[in-house]
Structures are given as C-alpha cells and as structure tokens.
Amino acid sequence: MSPSRPLIGLAALALIGAILALDLARTGAPDL
C-alpha cells in the first residue's frame, strides 16, 4: 500500500523546507 497523497506532498514540502533552512543557516538571509 502506498502512503496517502497528502502525506507524500508534505514530505516533498519538508524536503524543500529542509534544503532552504540548511541554506539559510549557511549563507544567512539575503541583504535587502
């Protein structure tokens, strides 16, 4: 049985969020 669509969609958001958070921790926020 495959996981539900909402669960997989949330996992995709979590993947993007993790990459973004890791990047912001390393580079800091952009200079506005």
Place this chain on the structure above:
Amino acid sequence: MFLRRATVLVLILGLTGFAFLMAGPRAGLLVMVGLGFGLVLEGLRFGFAGPWRMIVTDRDGRGLLAQLIAIGMVAAVALPLLGANPAELAGAHAPVGFAMVLGAFVFGLAMQLVMGCGSGTLVNAGSGNLVGLLALAGFIGGSFAGTLHLGWWTGLGSLPVVSMQGIAGTNGGLVLTLAGLALVGAVTIARAAPGKRMPPVRLWIAAALVAALALANLVIAGQPWGIVYGLGLWGAKLAQAGGADLAQTAFWAADGNAARLSASILTDVTSLTNIGLLVGAFAVMRWRADPGAPAQALTAVSYAGVLLAALVLGYSARLAFGCNVGAFFSGISTGSLHGWVWLVAAFAGSTLGIRLRPVLLRPTTGRGAYA
C-alpha cells in the same frame, strides 16, 4: 474542508510574504509566478511528458498541440521583447553539440520512466506521488553530478550558438519560429486520431495561462522560465554542506555560479519558481475535496529503478542545457536552434522510454504494468 483550504491559503500567502520580506520584491514576484505554474499545471492538468506519451500510444495529439500553442504565444511576445531590450533580457540560447543531443535523447527516455520532466517531477512530488518524490531527490543529485562533468562533455564538440533572430532578424526569427511550430502542429494533427486533434477549452486556457506566466518570468527575472539550474544548485548546496570543496570544479568556480553558490537560494531565479511550482501543486491537491487515491505501489526494485532513472534524468538535463521547460519550451520560444534539436532528440528518446516503462514500473499487486 474549510480548515484544510484555509491552511492552503495561509501556506501560499506565507511563502509569498516570506520571499518578499527575506529577499525583496523580485523574489516575492517570482515565487508568485512559480505558484501560478503549479496551480495551472496541476489544476488544469497541463503537462509535457504525458502528452508526448499520449500521441505515441493513443494517437491523442491534444496535449502536445496545447504545448505548441503556448510556445507560439510566448514567442509572439518574447522575441520582440528580446529584440527591443537586449541589455536587460536574455533568451534561453545554448549551442547544439554532441553532448546536448545525447543528453536530450537520454532525458526523453528517462522522463517516461519517472513519469515526468523537470516541471512534471516538481508537480508530481507536490501533488503527492511517491514516484515524483523519489524522482525529485534523484533529479537534484543527477543535475548536480552533471555540472561536475559538463566541461568534459561539451569538449566533445559543439557548434556556435544559433538563434532564429540571428539568422533572420527579430521579425524573421518570429516567422521562422511560428512556421516551425505550425509544421510540428500539422504533423501532430496528421498523426492524431479523429476526435483527439483539437485541444479542449481546459487546455486552451492552460496554454494561455502558462504563456502569460512564462512571459511574466521573462519580464521579472530577465530570463526565460527554467527548472534544471535551480535543482542542480540545491544539489551543490547539499554537497557543500557535506564538506565538498566545489571551488575546485570548473562549473562552480565560474563567477556567476560561484556567486549563486555563496548566496541564498532565495536570490536564485529558478529556485524561487521551482519552490513556488511545487507548493502550488501541493495547494491544488489539498484544495480538492478528494486528493485522489495514492498511485499504485511498486515493487522495491521498481522504486530503486525510478531513483536511478531520476539520477540519469537530472544528469542528462544538465548536458542537454535544459529540460522540457528550459530547452524545449523556453529555447524555442526565445528563438534558440538548440530548442528544436532538443525536441527531435528528446522525442526519439521518449518513444524508446515508453517501450521500457512497463519493464521498469512493476506494481506490487497483479501482473500489469504501472498505469
């Protein structure tokens, strides 16, 4: 249902506001463009890989014709814009070469195995398809790996960059581009079965919206819609976080790429639209009363095969100077010859990929192939 939809609206507004506040108005606008792409591609079921399969397997040309219509709409505005504003706007122009043709062929093949191109992978992952999620991870790794070897591959030989407007001027280039699209459209109609030739209203609306968003991308970012660069950058960021010294690589040591690598993802054009696209597709899936049944579960070997095919997909996209979006859609609509060569090579690969698909994608139940 109200709470779920309210959460979706908060997610969309929150992401847009976050980009505006963190990286300025251009970043916020590009996230909005990406969200628009996600809403249209998932909401109106406008895609690239699926229609390429349908014209071969079902003689259904409606989706492919919608793609050509959207490209023509963009070209009609983008080519004059590029001609009038050469200092501020750039087309998706790349050289035709051995690696580019091979990359496009392999990309077309792998695209059918993972059920999506670059944009399709983001849409599939965001809308809750496990194959799409695996493909996204593989695509990120593959497109980064492709940057490490790009110099070697392009060293195998390539022609100078050729554009339609370079051959015949802005107006002549537009005529050549529209004539080429009309020719491919005529071949599609001739191949399609009766009743499967004219796109339905849904696809006409989708084509117009995709074209409008692509033009907004060009005006806001100064460059056409793309996917692959952002995914490769994410892979590079992860490799760097893992201790890799990318300053020793030719691609990431180049000025522009080194600047992107040291700056926030929120300053990278394609990263912003990619994030928006995935979130937009997620929003559509969550907005629906019924998100749909999960895709058929595959065997463990099939999932491993999907991951491997996605690595190849990302790698080949880098060699081919783009995917269906960056090379086919944006390349042709901004006059690049490589977009046309990409189309021929990728379609040939796609046709082979369609035949291999039942071999790779095996469901855990029953004896059939993956739908």
